[in-house]
Amino acid sequence: MVSRTLRRATVSTAALLTLTSAPAHAATHGPDTTHSTALALPAPDMAGLRAVLRALTAQGAPGAIARIDDRGTVRTAAAGVADRATRRSIGDADRFRIGSVTKSFSAVVLLQLVDAHKLDLDASVDHYLPGLLPDRRITVRHLLSHRSGLYDYTNSLFADSVSGFEAVRDKVFTYRQLVRLSLKHPRTNAPGAAYAYSNTNFVVAGLLIEKLTGHSVGTAYRERIIKPLKLRDTFYVHPDTRIPGRHAHGYLTQDRKGAKPVDATDQTVSWAQSAGALISTTHDLNTFFSALLSGRLTSRAALTQMQRWTPVNSTTRYGLGLRRRDLSCGVSVYGHTGAVQGFYTYSFTSKDGRRSLTALANTSNNGTVLNTMAGTLESAFCGKRTRAIQRSPLTGRGSYVTERRVAYEDIAPGIARD
Ligand code: HEL
Numbered sequence: 001m002v003s004r005t006l007r008r009a010t011v012s013t014a015a016l017l018t019l020t021s022a023p024a025h026a027a028t029h030g031p032d033t034t035h036s037t038a039l040a041l042p043a044p045d046m047a048g049l050r051a052v053l054r055a056l057t058a059q060g061a062p063g064a065i066a067r068i069d070d071r072g073t074v075r076t077a078a079a080g081v082a083d084r085a086t087r088r089s090i091g092d093a094d095r096f097r098i099g100s101v102t103k104s105f106s107a108v109v110l111l112q113l114v115d116a117h118k119l120d121l122d123a124s125v126d127h128y129l130p131g132l133l134p135d136r137r138i139t140v141r142h143l144l145s146h147r148s149g150l151y152d153y154t155n156s157l158f159a160d161s162v163s164g165f166e167a168v169r170d171k172v173f174t175y176r177q178l179v180r181l182s183l184k185h186p187r188t189n190a191p192g193a194a195y196a197y198s199n200t201n202f203v204v205a206g207l208l209i210e211k212l213t214g215h216s217v218g219t220a221y222r223e224r225i226i227k228p229l230k231l232r233d234t235f236y237v238h239p240d241t242r243i244p245g246r247h248a249h250g251y252l253t254q255d256r257k258g259a260k261p262v263d264a265t266d267q268t269v270s271w272a273q274s275a276g277a278l279i280s281t282t283h284d285l286n287t288f289f290s291a292l293l294s295g296r297l298t299s300r301a302a303l304t305q306m307q308r309w310t311p312v313n314s315t316t317r318y319g320l321g322l323r324r325r326d327l328s329c330g331v332s333v334y335g336h337t338g339a340v341q342g343f344y345t346y347s348f349t350s351k352d353g354r355r356s357l358t359a360l361a362n363t364s365n366n367g368t369v370l371n372t373m374a375g376t377l378e379s380a381f382c383g384k385r386t387r388a389i390q391r392s393p394l395t396g397r398g399s400y401v402t403e404r405r406v407a408y409e410d411i412a413p414g415i416a417r418d
Contacts, residue, residue, distance in 0.1 A: 048378070052375040061362060062084050065248075095235075104289070105288070142191050147193070152198035153181035178273075218238065228297075229284075243266075307319045327377055344369060357377060
């Protein structure tokens with residue numbers, strides 16, 4: 001089973017083209033022209049989903065879970081353990097660190113402030129935070145779409161994965177200290193000129209939230225998202241190091257092959273804060289993205305702004321704190337991914353928010369696992385694999401192709417390694 005999934009990850013582009021209907025591509029910043037609705041979606045492939053989770057454990061994740069919420073119907077799957085020491089099985093109720101899925105929460109708070117006429121997406125960041133950034137041309141929209149050109153300080157912080165992590169595990173940073181780490185390096189591009197994923201953008205977003213609401217980001221998340229949506233398992237505990245209640249342990253893979261993974265569960269996540277420090281569950285993240293895409297967290301106009309896409313690669317676009325993934329069956333899904341030491345998360349929903357999938361693997365620094373996790377989206381939104389006939393150009397003979405290509409290309413350089 002494992003080898004089948006691995007083989008699926010390397011199927012040729014030619015085979016992929018045979019299998020797929022071409023995904024709709026919106027022009028840069030153009031309207032969203034995709035056609036995915038829950039009604040048109042095929043039934044999820046639960047056997048396929050379970051196979052992906054088993055493959056993740058074979059590839060080095062101690063455990064993996066996935067949950068699909070589909071108009072009131074809940075489907076869950078799990079493989080492996082939450083805790084390598086006790087061997088407790090991992091389950092849907094386990095809380096975990098969601099990493100950059102936090103960015104979608106930060107973006108929602110800022111879009112709510114746009115709705116309240118307290119923030120202008122196209123205003124200079126300098127207007128709200130005078131003197132913070134060296135270039136007054138950087139706008140709020142540039143931050144939220146990763147087009148500011150601000151260097152991602154985590155590239156330097158985590159050049160060596162374990163010593164980099166241990167150096168910050170218990171550290172408490174101010175936002176301004178993190179911005180200063182970024183500004184030691186040249187900017188990657190002129191404002192607006194290119195997409196370059198950077199945690200720095202969402203650290204500045206945190207500063208904006210605090211400045212404009214007069215409260216901490218934790219309070220903003222709680223009052224504006226967590227309480228209204230009754231997300232009972234979602235927490236922002238910074239600078240506390242513990243995950244409250246029942247949770248999965250997270251294991252950071254060492255750069256040195258064969259070395260024992262490091263239990264990275266307890267940490268301040270102060271290096272990320274508004275860019276990545278939330279804790280949640282599969283249930284709460286599905287509720288969150290479903291609410292967002294169905295228009296329950298912002299105005300429709302704000303949601304439209306969040307879906308002005310910058311192309312990232314052939315299958316991924318980035319809006320404002322929101323990713324769009326175009327799947328092999330032509331369906332597009334909306335959400336975010338996360339990578340924080342010990343935890344990889346995928347959380348996406350359909351265009352209308354009616355079907356959502358969240359998956360977690362309690363490992364990190366393992367590019368194979370991160371790539372394979374894309375298969376959870378295929379199983380959840382594309383259904384059973386299509387059997388398509390591929391003809392040999394040499395013999396003209398047809399054979400059935402059942403694989404689908406999965407690819408995760410949108411990774412900050414040096415962040416996830418095989
Ligand atoms: S990276 C991503 C993901 N994002 C970005 C952010 C997040 N996470 C980080 O910036 C974490 C960096 C260190 C992670 C660490 C590991 O794997 O545990 N890696 C190393 O130390 C490598 N030397 C773009 C993948 C996202 O999906 O948005 O979350």
